[in-house]
Amino acid sequence: MKNLPKEKRDRLILIVIGTLGCMLAIWFGLVRAQNKSLGNIATKTIEQQNKVGNAARLIGSTAEIQKKLEAAAEKLHTLETGMASGDLYSWMIMTVNKFRAGHRVDIPQFSREVPTEVGVLPKFPYKAALFNVRGTAYFHDLGTFLADFENNFPYLRVQNLELEPAAGSSATSTGDPEKLAFRMEIVTLVNPTAH
Secondary structure (H helix, E strand, C coil): CCCCCHHHHHHHHHHHHHHHHHHHHHHHHHHHHHHHHHHHHHHHHHHHHHHHHHHHHHHHCHHHHHHHHHHHHHHHHHHHHHCECCCHHHHHHHHHHHHHCCCCEEEEEECCCEEECCCCCCCCCCEEEEEEEEEEECHHHHHHHHHHHHHHCCCEEEEEEEEEECCCCCCCCCCCCCCEEEEEEEEEEECCCCC
């Protein structure tokens, strides 16, 4: 390079610098953008493969989901067969009296049913009926009865329970000062499929 005249040497240096500049421009303008695009495509490919894998697992578990759906439908059908239907007043008296047989609770008064809305969820498929009930029992016996009653009948709910000494109650006056008179409301779901 020392033997070249200054003019040729300067041109050669300019050509090398220009070539390097073009190579850098191509690198930063095209190659780097393409590498970034390839990285994005690789990331999207992995995401899509994960989605396909999840969909395949979901498709593979269709039989299991179907079995769970059938079991839930059977459980719902079993619960619905125990729900109130037909003559609601008779149903409530028979249900409470049959259940009361194992407990020391006296329930002589049942009001007629009052149709009511459940108000739990919008478009809830069940209607409800409310019954006012009066009776007497010892505190512990009443507590045991209520706990067992609500646990055995998931479609019944006791609300607005009022207690007072039975000796002071005009409706259920007894000579035992330990006994309580109670009033409560029982709300039951009504089976929409039974006629």
